[in-house]
Amino acid sequence: MDNRDAEITEKILGLKHKRKAVILAHNYQRGEVQDIADYVGDSLGLSQSAARTEAEVIVFCGVRFMAETASILCPDKTVLLPDPHAGCPMANMITAKELIKKKEELSGATVVCYINSSAEVKAESHICCTSANAVKVIESLDAKEILFVPDQYLGHYISTQTDKKMTLWPGFCPTHLKIRAEDISIRKLEYPQAKVLVHPECIPEVIALADEVLSTGGMCRFARQTEAKEIIVGTEMGLIHRLSKENPGKEFIPASERAACPNMKLITLEKILWSLEDLAPQVAVPEGTRLRAKAAVDKMLEIG
Numbered sequence: 001m002d003n004r005d006a007e008i009t010e011k012i013l014g015l016k017h018k019r020k021a022v023i024l025a026h027n028y029q030r031g032e033v034q035d036i037a038d039y040v041g042d043s044l045g046l047s048q049s050a051a052r053t054e055a056e057v058i059v060f061c062g063v064r065f066m067a068e069t070a071s072i073l074c075p076d077k078t079v080l081l082p083d084p085h086a087g088c089p090m091a092n093m094i095t096a097k098e099l100i101k102k103k104e105e106l107s108g109a110t111v112v113c114y115i116n117s118s119a120e121v122k123a124e125s126h127i128c129c130t131s132a133n134a135v136k137v138i139e140s141l142d143a144k145e146i147l148f149v150p151d152q153y154l155g156h157y158i159s160t161q162t163d164k165k166m167t168l169w170p171g172f173c174p175t176h177l178k179i180r181a182e183d184i185s186i187r188k189l190e191y192p193q194a195k196v197l198v199h200p201e202c203i204p205e206v207i208a209l210a211d212e213v214l215s216t217g218g219m220c221r222f223a224r225q226t227e228a229k230e231i232i233v234g235t236e237m238g239l240i241h242r243l244s245k246e247n248p249g250k251e252f253i254p255a256s257e258r259a260a261c262p263n264m265k266l267i268t269l270e271k272i273l274w275s276l277e278d279l280a281p282q283v284a285v286p287e288g289t290r291l292r293a294k295a296a297v298d299k300m301l302e303i304g
């Protein structure tokens with residue numbers, strides 16, 4: 001850490017204490033942001049942490065849908081998103097209006113939304129899921145037909161793990177789409193002993209080459225437990241920081257260095273400091289939408 005980062009970090013820690021704040025960071029955040037967070041995790045772990053924190057302020061180092069989920073779960077807390085432009089392009093690939101229209105077309109289908117969706121879309125859904133619990137959530141449903149939104153690739157992966165009839169919304173993650181099957185094949189030639197982990201947001205051709213298909217939290221657990229010394233990581237590059245830090249004797253090879261999410265990288269130490277100073281930008285969800293979205297998120301959290 002250089003002198004400037006050290007100075008900002010000291011100020012953040014002082015203000016965090018004064019504001020009774022907690023800093024939650026997603027696994028794709030910049031290394032220096034992960035290093036000052038109280039909790040670093042995947043979307044499921046972050047929602048669970050937000051649900052149980054006793055802090056008065058949550059500084060959410062991630063993208064908007066994550067901060068919104070924290071606000072849905074904790075309406076009495078101040079939720080800060082240090083850069084208001086940190087959105088998720090996949091979450092923006094469906095609006096509540098479009099979902100309502102599709103529900104009318106497929107009358108009777110049960111809507112499952114990936115947590116990477118707006119509060120309004122969650123409010124129109126029966127239950128929410130993350131990449132860590134998607135199969136478990138779908139399997140728990142007594143539904144003839146499921147409409148899964150917005151990620152077609154996570155939806156496709158789930159459909160290979162269940163007998164349920166699923167209709168998939170055509171959304172996708174532009175960052176995971178940058179990982180191609182050729183990237184994995186090249187890495188496997190370079191590191192023949194390596195285990196291949198990929199995220200279920202990847203395309204089916206990439207998933208077909210994986211040893212394990214896991215959420216980012218699942219990848220962290222796998223990396224700790226495996227005997228393998230070399231691991232090819234098929235997800236956003238930011239995870240390599242945490243994996244390397246937690247497993248010093250192991251080598252983590254990005255499947256593609258192009259897989260960097262520009263939105264996740266918008267959060268910086270400076271912006272975290274400013275957000276704690278100003279208690280802004282805040283994220284809050286209108287009460288009517290919040291209550292309906294909360295029902296979908298709560299159902300998911302009960303399943304775990």
Ligand code: 13P
Pocket residue numbers: 027041042043044088116130131132173199201214215216217
């Ligand atoms: P997880 O960390 O929950 O696996 O999600 C990945 C992701 O793309 C979040 O935006």
Ligand code: SF4
Pocket residue numbers: 063087088089090091116173174175176236261263264
């Ligand atoms: Fe959205 Fe993909 Fe970025 Fe995750 S990595 S926030 S799904 S664009």
